[in-house]
Amino acid sequence: MTIIEAEKFGADKLKKVDITSAILETEVLLSAILNQSKELILANPNLKITKAQEKKYKSLIKRREKFEPVAYLIGKKEFYGLTFKVNKNVLIPRPETELLVDEVINFVTETKKQKNKKTKINIIDIGTGSGAIAIALKTHLPQAKIIATDNSKAALKVAQINAELNKTEIQFIYSDLISKIKDKIDIIAANLPYLPSEEKDSKNIFSLALKYEPKPALFAGQYGLDEYEKLFRQIKNLKIKPQVIVCEIGPTYINKTKKLVKENFPNWRLKIKKDLCGKNRLLIIKKPG
Ligand SMILES: C[S@@+](CC[C@H](N)C(=O)[O-])C[C@H]1O[C@@H](n2cnc3c(N)ncnc32)[C@H](O)[C@@H]1O
Incomplete structure (x- = not known):
């Protein structure tokens, strides 16, 4: 799965449950999983993520679909x-x-x-x-x-x-x-x-x-x-x-x-x-x- 595919996958799921900031949230989650800045994620849409990263990402999306706050999913808040x-x-x-x-x-x-x-x-x-x-x-x-x-x-x-x-x-x-x-x-x-x-x-x-x-x-x-x-x-x-x-x-x-x-x-x-x-x-x- 590439970054852009992961974003689309996550955003579709989150939009279905009426989460309005779906795209932004997928970027935050990907950035936490890959331990990279959001800018780097956005600049490399075709970068492949590993199978382990994909598994982790999908599990976070699943939790977010049940409205668990993003801050708990990534363990931090500004x-x-x-x-x-x-x-x-x-x-x-x-x-x-x-x-x-x-x-x-x-x-x-x-x-x-x-x-x-x-x-x-x-x-x-x-x-x-x-x-x-x-x-x-x-x-x-x-x-x-x-x-x-x-x-x-x-x-x-x-x-x-x-x-x-x-x-x-x-x-x-x-x-x-x-x-x-x-x-x-x-x-x-x-x-x-x-x-x-x-x-x-x-x-x-x-x-x-x-x-x-x-x-x-x-x-x-x-x-x-x-x-x-x-x-x-x-x-x-x-x-x-x-x-x-x-x-x-x-x-x-x-x-x-x-x-x-x-x-x-x-x-x-x-x-x-x-x-x-x-x-x-x-x-x-x-x-x-
Ligand atoms: C609304 S949260 C605020 C947390 C933090 N101050 C903030 O602004 O993000 C309220 C906090 O008060 C604590 N709390 C509730 N009743 C309390 C009490 N009687 N004595 C001391 N702390 C209490 C809770 O454990 C919780 O951490």
């Missing part, structure tokens, strides 16, 4: 310009989560400008999964101390590997949200599970792919707010409160989300930011003063 190892124990980092990283970096930069001082800032990434947020932050804020928690030991293992791959030093802690944290925290970043439980049974193409990701990374009760409710209670009990809390949220129950914030942080300033699709995606909760 996020914030960095490469992360991913497996079934961690959520695949999403492009919209880059907004959260941007927001934290902007906050640190602005605070430094205003206060014009060099104090070491402590940032915590809660529910770190693959470590994507923590590692992206450390890469861009090398002076900050970054702590990352998760209540999945399997996820923390992946995050630790990713920290090493990206040459960043992060303190990983196995913890229910921030319950094990002893340090003073300046900034809280969290992308906790936020899908409402009703989405578990949805049969759309996105939900079909979700079944491959760890459930505790996705769903959080009837309104998708259970973990944030618990987190806000834990923050309220901290002696020294953080300057800012930045959370990624689901857009479905936005009024309930706002109410939850107001109940827990009545005097704090709440700003909601939309993602590139125009959906409410980020909560930025700032301490008064």
Whole structure:
């Protein structure tokens, strides 16, 4: 089988199950199997692949036809310009989560400008999964101390590997949200599970792919707010409160989300930011003063 034949074979199969980016995906899979850049693959359509490569490719196409995410098939995902190892124990980092990283970096930069001082800032990434947020932050804020928690030991293992791959030093802690944290925290970043439980049974193409990701990374009760409710209670009990809390949220129950914030942080300033699709995606909760 040549590269062009393999592409046609894969694209036909994937189009049949309504995968719109079928051609692009076949290129990504071939590039991973041949361990070559996509450019090289595209430049050599008549190159023959070996029987072993063909077998592997066909097995990946078969898995993709059942909507297993490409990132799991190739074992990696790009996020914030960095490469992360991913497996079934961690959520695949999403492009919209880059907004959260941007927001934290902007906050640190602005605070430094205003206060014009060099104090070491402590940032915590809660529910770190693959470590994507923590590692992206450390890469861009090398002076900050970054702590990352998760209540999945399997996820923390992946995050630790990713920290090493990206040459960043992060303190990983196995913890229910921030319950094990002893340090003073300046900034809280969290992308906790936020899908409402009703989405578990949805049969759309996105939900079909979700079944491959760890459930505790996705769903959080009837309104998708259970973990944030618990987190806000834990923050309220901290002696020294953080300057800012930045959370990624689901857009479905936005009024309930706002109410939850107001109940827990009545005097704090709440700003909601939309993602590139125009959906409410980020909560930025700032301490008064
Ligand atoms: C939506 S995933 C986000 C993963 C990663 N931060 C990202 O943005 O790609 C949520 C993560 O929170 C973790 N998690 C869920 N409940 C938690 C809890 N109570 N304490 C700590 N981590 C929790 C899950 O194991 C999962 O890794």
